[in-house]
Amino acid sequence: MMEITDNTMEITREDGVVDTYKILFYFHNEERGKDFYFLYREDDEDNLIVMASSDGVSLMDVDEEELEECQEMLDAYEDGSLTQNS
Numbered sequence: 001m002m003e004i005t006d007n008t009m010e011i012t013r014e015d016g017v018v019d020t021y022k023i024l025f026y027f028h029n030e031e032r033g034k035d036f037y038f039l040y041r042e043d044d045e046d047n048l049i050v051m052a053s054s055d056g057v058s059l060m061d062v063d064e065e066e067l068e069e070c071q072e073m074l075d076a077y078e079d080g081s082l083t084q085n086s
Contacts (some may be wrong), residue, residue, distance in 0.1 A: 001058060008023070021039035024040060033054055036050060037051050038077075048074070
């Protein structure tokens with residue numbers, strides 16, 4: 001289960017442990033019906049993880065094809081070519 005507040009995502013694991021991540025950015029893929037989140041820990045800003053959600057409540061891992069698409073979005077974000085309408 002996830003909860004987003006002020007660009008921070010709290011993820012509650014099945015065992016009740018809560019992990020806190022900052023959201024670098026996210027995007028919605030209409031074709032896949034998923035939101036993709038680029039997350040990092042405040043104490044480890046250099047390591048991004050990518051997670052997806054199709055319901056806005058639970059997270060899932062991304063597959064290799066989705067990861068390639070996410071890498072393209074990250075590259076566009078980093079070079080400034082990503083727009084609000086992307």
